[in-house]
Amino acid sequence: MTNRELRSRQKAALETPTCFSPEATRDLAGALNALLADVFALYLKTKNFHWHVSGPHFRDYHLLLDEQGAQIFATTDELAERVRKVGGVTLRSIGHIARLQRILDNDADYVDPQDMLAELRDDNNALAARMREAHSLCDERGDVATASLLENYIDEAERRVWFLFEAGRRGNA
Template sequence: MEINIGIDETTRKDIAAGLSRLLADSYVLFLKTHNYHWNVTGPMFNSLHMMFEQQYTELFTAVDEIAERIRSLGEFAPGSFQRFNQLSQIQEEQDTPDADTMIRNLIAGQEAVVKTAREVVKIADAANDEPTLDLLTQRMQVHEKTAWMLRSLIAK
C-alpha cells in the first residue's frame, strides 16, 4: 500500500538512508561500548564499568527507535554486522586498549554519531519531517552530553 504522510517517496528514501547510517553508527558504537564494559581494567575499573553499561544500555534502546523510524518511512532497516560496517564511519574495535584509549575512542564515536545526525537533520528539516527531527535532536543531545562526560574523565 502506498505511503501518504506528506513526504514524497524520494525524500523518504533519502531520509531513511541517512537514518540507516545513523543506525549503523549507533550499533557499532553500542558494540564497542559493550566490549569496553567487559574488558576495561585499571584504577577506574568500577566507575568505567558502570558508566559503559549505562551507555550501551541507552544505545540498545536507541537503535530500536532509529530502526522503527526507518520502517515508518517505508524502508527496510539494515540489520547485519556486514551492512553496519559498510554504512558506519565508526570502526569496530579489534584490540583491547587501555582505559584512557577506550575513553578517547568512545568520545570520537559519540561525536561521529552527532555528525551523522546533523547531516540527516538537513534532509529531514527540508521535508518538514518533524518525527525524524525530534528523534535526531534527542540523539544529538544524548551523544553530546555523553561525549562531554567522557571528556571530563581525561581533562587535565
C-alpha cells in the first residue's frame, strides 16, 4: 500500500456521517477549531496568572482565576466533539493550537496583578466576540446545536469579563 493510499484510507476512517455539505463542514470545523485553540490558549494563560499572582489580594485573585480556568477548560471537550459531529477533524497537538490561536501568550517573568486581570478581561471579551462570529456562521449553515452551545459559552465569557472588570477596579473609579 502506498503512502497516498494509506492517507486516503485513514481519512475515510474519520469521515463522520453528517447532514452538512463538505463546504459547511469545512467552514464550521475551521471556525470551531480556531475557537478551540483560543480556548486552550486562554485556559493556559488563566492558569499561568493563577499560579503567579501575588500581592495583597492574592487569595481572592488566586481563587477567582482557578474557578475561571476550570470553567474555560470545561468547554474544550464539547467544542472538539462538535467539530467531529459536524464531520470535521479537530486539534491534534500544542503545535496545532499555536498555529490557530489568536489569544496572545504572556511569558513575562512578572505581571502586575491588575495587569493580569485587565489582560484576561480583554482576552475573554475577544473570545466572546469570536464566539458570536462563529454563532453567526452556525446560523448561516443551519447548525443549531453548535449555536446553542455557543450561546451558553458566550454568557460564561461575559460573566468572566464582568468579574475581572469588577475585581480590577480601584476604589470608586
